[in-house]
Amino acid sequence: MPFTGIPTFLRAPLVTELDGVEADVAVLGAPYDEGSPWRPGARFGPRAIREQSVRFAGFGPAQAQRGLYDIRLGRRRLAQVRLVDAGDVDVVHGNPELTFANITRAVGALCRRGILPVVLGGDHAITSAVVAGIGEPIHVVQLDAHLDYRPTTQGVRYGNGNPMRLIGEMPHVGRIFQVGIRSLRTSESDLQDALQRGNRIISRWEADRLGPEAIAAEVPTDRPLYVTVDLDVLDLPLVPGCASAEPDGLSFGQLRGILQALAARHRVVGFDVVELNPMLDVPGGNTAIVACQIILEFLGAIFDVDLKGDSGSEEA
Numbered sequence: 001m002p003f004t005g006i007p008t009f010l011r012a013p014l015v016t017e018l019d020g021v022e023a024d025v026a027v028l029g030a031p032y033d034e035g036s037p038w039r040p041g042a043r044f045g046p047r048a049i050r051e052q053s054v055r056f057a058g059f060g061p062a063q064a065q066r067g068l069y070d071i072r073l074g075r076r077r078l079a080q081v082r083l084v085d086a087g088d089v090d091v092v093h094g095n096p097e098l099t100f101a102n103i104t105r106a107v108g109a110l111c112r113r114g115i116l117p118v119v120l121g122g123d124h125a126i127t128s129a130v131v132a133g134i135g136e137p138i139h140v141v142q143l144d145a146h147l148d149y150r151p152t153t154q155g156v157r158y159g160n161g162n163p164m165r166l167i168g169e170m171p172h173v174g175r176i177f178q179v180g181i182r183s184l185r186t187s188e189s190d191l192q193d194a195l196q197r198g199n200r201i202i203s204r205w206e207a208d209r210l211g212p213e214a215i216a217a218e219v220p221t222d223r224p225l226y227v228t229v230d231l232d233v234l235d236l237p238l239v240p241g242c243a244s245a246e247p248d249g250l251s252f253g254q255l256r257g258i259l260q261a262l263a264a265r266h267r268v269v270g271f272d273v274v275e276l277n278p279m280l281d282v283p284g285g286n287t288a289i290v291a292c293q294i295i296l297e298f299l300g301a302i303f304d305v306d307l308k309g310d311s312g313s314e315e316a
Contacts, residue, residue, distance in 0.1 A: 002054045008085035009050050009120075011057040015084045018109040024081050025116045025299060029088035030103050030272075034096055035125030035160040039243040041279030046088060046120035048241075048278040048288040049295070056296060068296060077300035086110070096158035100129035107133025111269070116302070118295060121274030124148055125158050127228045128166040130272055131173065137223045138269060140167060141177045141262060143255065144230040145204075145246045149178075149190040160244075160275070163228075165190075168197050174223050179215060179258065180204050180233040183246055204249065207258070216261035227262060227271040229255075229294060231287065238290060241281025252290065256297050263301035271298060 008014050009027040018026075029046030036042060058066055067079030089106050092098040103119075107130050110117045119130050124144075131140065142148070142164055149168075150161040157166070167173055178194065182204035194201060202215060219225065231242040235249035250258075262268065273291050281287045 002057075005054075007050045007054050009053045010083060011054055012083045012085045015086055018086060018106060019113075021084060021086070021110075021113065021115065022082070023084040023115050024303070025083045025118060026086040026110050027083070027118045027120065028086045028106055028110070029120045030091075030122040030126040030130070031088055032091050032096070032099055032103075032122045032126050033277075034093075035158050035162070036123045036243065037159060037161070039277060039280065041243070041277040042121060042123040042275055043091070044278045045122055045274075045276035045288075045291070048276060048281070048285060049120050049273070049291050050085070052285050052288040052292045055289075056292065068300070070300065078296075078303060081299070081303050096125075100126075100132075100158060103129035104133040107270070108135055111135050116268070117270045118299070119270070119272035120291075121272060121276065124160040124163055124228070124230050124274045126163075126274065127272055128163040130228075130270065131167050131170060131226055134172070134226055134270055136269070137172045137174060138226045139175045139177070139219055139223050140173055141179060141219060141225060141227045142230070143179050143228070143233040143258065145180060145232040145249060146183045146230070146244065147178060147181060147186060147190050147194055147201075148230075149194045150187070151190075151193070164194070164199075168194075168199070175200065175220060177202065177215075177219055179207055180250055182248060207250070207254070212254075212257035212261035215258055216265045219262070219266060221266060224267040224269045225262060226269060227259070227298070229259075229271065229273045229298075231273065231275045231291060234290070239287045241277050241279075241285075241287030242275050243277045243280060244275055252293075255294065259294070259298045260301045263298065263304070268298075268302050
């Protein structure tokens with residue numbers, strides 16, 4: 001029952017020794033929100049996502065039918081995927097440097113074993129630490145209402161407005177695609193800096209015009225892909241438990257379409273979902289349910305051989 005037992009993600013086995021884990025996917029919590037300049041509470045995001053995920057559980061050894069049946073597609077997905085819950089990274093309160101080093105170390109341990117890390121935020125600051133742990137050259141797609149490209153001034157390096165600038169400085173990161181940008185709080189100087197680096201900025205309205213397949217086609221296929229999903233890319237009513245939510249965002253269907261198109265065309269080596277704040281969410285935990293379903297939809301697309309094939313798209 002959903003209200004019994006320990007709520008690991010989808011009731012997957014809990015593993016604590018990452019160096020010896022055998023799996024295809026590991027869910028890793030990064031409950032950090034010291035980068036939030038507005039309302040705190042995103043540190044409780046990983047727990048809330050796990051609590052809602054048990055409503056979708058189907059991965060236990062006693063389950064007669066593993067995975068999830070997708071009525072939209074008319075077939076079962078994720079049935080053969082070995083999924084584990086790797087617990088939470090050690091967060092050292094007041095010491096973001098050490099916390100971020102712990103995140104990077106944990107992600108690196110998973111990637112070295114060929115395991116896809118799915119990281120539960122936490123605020124968006126954690127993404128720079130996650131990407132630092134990916135041990136191969138990558139392109140990055142950011143789905144977000146905001147650029148998160150603030151300069152690291154006055155000693156602020158681990159805020160949720162900094163991660164994409166930090167990621168842009170990493171030598172193993174190629175192109176950065178920032179999709180869904182729409183905030184009236186966008187800094188013009190940050191926008192110019194991002195464009196000068198060579199980032200591709202796709203506003204929420206251009207995303208409408210292009211559609212998912214054209215967005216995915218802009219991302220080069222010469223490197224695998226890391227994807228970061230800030231919940232505020234969605235329209236404000238869909239994510240009441242997101243402190244940075246704004247009006248006129250993407251619908252859930254639009255976001256799902258983009259993720260599906262990215263997974264169909266590219267090898268995805270990891271992703272995160274960030275900025276869930278359960279302290280702001282409605283009593284039913286609707287935003288946590290949305291976050292959980294984003295993860296399931298994207299994982300389903302990543303491992304869907306009917307869309308992607310065993311080795312991924314070779315299309316140029």
